[in-house]
Amino acid sequence: MRLLSGLITSILLIGFMVTVAVASPYITPYLGARQVGEGGIDEQARGDELSTPGDGETEERPGPGEPPNESENDGPSPSGDFQTVWESSMISFGPEEPTYLVIQTEEEWHALWRGTSALNVTPPTVDFETHTVLVAMLGSVRTTGYTIRITDVFPMEGGGYEVSVKTTSPGVRCITGPAFTYPVHMVSMPKSTGPFQFVVESEVIGCR
Numbered sequence: 176m177r178l179l180s181g182l183i184t185s186i187l188l189i190g191f192m193v194t195v196a197v198a199s200p201y202i203t204p205y206l207g208a209r210q211v212g213e214g215g216i217d218e219q220a221r222g223d224e225l226s227t228p229g230d231g232e233t234e235e236r237p238g239p240g241e242p243p244n245e246s247e248n249d250g251p252s253p254s255g256d257f258q259t260v261w262e263s264s265m266i267s268f269g270p271e272e273p274t275y276l277v278i279q280t281e282e283e284w285h286a287l288w289r290g291t292s293a294l295n296v297t298p299p300t301v302d303f304e305t306h307t308v309l310v311a312m313l314g315s316v317r318t319t320g321y322t323i324r325i326t327d328v329f330p331m332e333g334g335g336y337e338v339s340v341k342t343t344s345p346g347v348r349c350i351t352g353p354a355f356t357y358p359v360h361m362v363s364m365p366k367s368t369g370p371f372q373f374v375v376e377s378e379v380i381g382c383r
Contacts, residue, residue, distance in 0.1 A: 257364040267292035275373040278308040313358040320345035335370040349382035
């Protein structure tokens, strides 16, 4: 009797497993499972990330923590269209205090370089018909370890440009050398009459 009961139980269990296997393709969509297409791409996840406003158009939405699309950002964005033409800390250009200049002509450019402490230095070539040069000079400092740099150029809403400048100086625990240095950074950008507003951020570097 026990053998017969066990045999019946096994037959029922096998029948149940066959039924589940046959019915699973029809049950799965109702259980909230996501269909994975060719190449292992989650079709539902891809549908959440992309929308198709019209035929042949695909609009990618920013994910969590990503900046909004450019069309959604009403504020000014960095131009990024500038490049370094000169940087140094060993050549004095005259001013002892922090100085910020906008150079628009070849004459102004050569006048700046005539005031340097270096001999036989040829100024970098700049086409002032198509470019403007922005100059940031920290002036004279008594030790090494100081820097100055133009980090970005932003178009302002009312016109003109905001020039971001960052200066760094060594902290009290930093090892520096006793020497006069003259940090300077110069960049060129597409020709513009401005106006230009220099905004300076200062940082003291901590050393252990």
